[in-house]
Amino acid sequence: MWQTTFLVAAGVRFSPRSMCDVWYTGTKRLTASQRATLEASGLSVHHVPLIETRLTDAPLPTRSFDWLVVTSQNAVPALSDVPRDVRVAAVGEKTKRALEAVGFTVSLMPKTYTGEALFHDLAHVVKPDETVLFARGDLANTDHMGQLGHVVDWVVYETVGRELTETEAEALGRVQVLLVLSPSAVHALTPYLERFHGTWYAIGEVTERAVRQVSTLPVRVPECYTMDALIQCVGEDFS
DSSP states (O other): OOOOOOEEETTEEEOOTTSEEEEEOOSSOOOHHHHHHHHHTTEEEEEOOOEEEEEOOOOOSOSOOSEEEESOGGGGGGOTTSOTTSEEEESSHHHHHHHHHTTOOEEEOOSSOSHHHHHHHHTTTSOTTOOEEEEEETTSOOGGGGGSSOEEEEEEEEEEEOOOOHHHHHHGGGEEEEEEOSHHHHHHHGGGGGGOOSEEEESSHHHHHHHHHHOOSOEEOOSSOSHHHHHHHHHHHHO
16 A cells, blocks of 8 residues: 655645646646546646746837737736727637626637637738737747738736746656646746656647657647646546
8 A cells, every 4th residue: 555645845735656646837726627627537636837927017009009919818917008999809718708807898719729810810800901909928929910911019928937846846757747838837847857757738739839849758739729628638538
């Protein structure tokens, strides 16, 4: 019989070697239903946030624009000075809900929750003489901005990674599943990857590419780029 012992670091309890550990590295906590889905598959879930976002306090760069584009709910707190009657394009359901919660009406959301799909759809509805304000994080993909004629770039938050504690670095060797939501989380883990021998679960093609650049271990990416889809993917693999 295995003896139950725990390591504690930064308020996180790590389970013994006999259990299957999952690290969720996002900044926001999992919902009760998401955690329950993983635990129902016999997984021990640990929230180990690796990045944090900070508002840049950059002022609204223009007062004359026709569309607001938001590709992350992290940008929403920076939008207090943006008129609520502007047409808004959101990358996905969670970003849409965050925008609606502060008074915006979302006019466009792609079926596939990626920046590429969002700008592709925008290119079909934005008129040549219209201006688009892109409120984004400092690490957001800007390759797709060229699809539109007039885009004002507005960096409203920055992403900052952190180092693992010694206890966390040691515990990583017993982790079977890493849930990563952004390239920033992958970069934060990169110095410790010789310890990890499990499977990556990533949201989105950009995060997947970041993983494949630093690791040859298996990478699972759900077809739908949402946290619920990622959780379901893990649950099915371990059920």
